[in-house]
């Protein structure tokens with residue numbers, strides 16, 4: 001099911017992921033904690049930055065959410081995260097600093 005893109009295994013990306021999850025582990029899709037993965041808010045295809053922590057948000061990966069049991073990243077599928085997030089949460093990820 002999961003397709004491992006090489007970027008996901010790169011040291012730099014793992015470092016970024018750790019940085020994002022250290023700042024917050026609140027899943028951008030369901031709003032619960034304990035997120036264990038990150039995803040791009042604006043898809044790279046839409047011009048989103050690949051290695052920018054501001055374009056990465058915590059999300060529940062393969063382990064799923066311990067609260068609502070959703071596997072948010074799988075559930076999201078191929079939809080752009082920005083679209084999913086607007087539906088689910090009012091967190092203002094797009095305003096930026």
Ligand SMILES: [Zn+2]
Pocket residue numbers: 027028029030031032059060065070072
């Ligand atoms: Zn979640």
Ligand SMILES: [Zn+2]
Pocket residue numbers: 027030031032065066067068069070
């Ligand atoms: Zn949840």
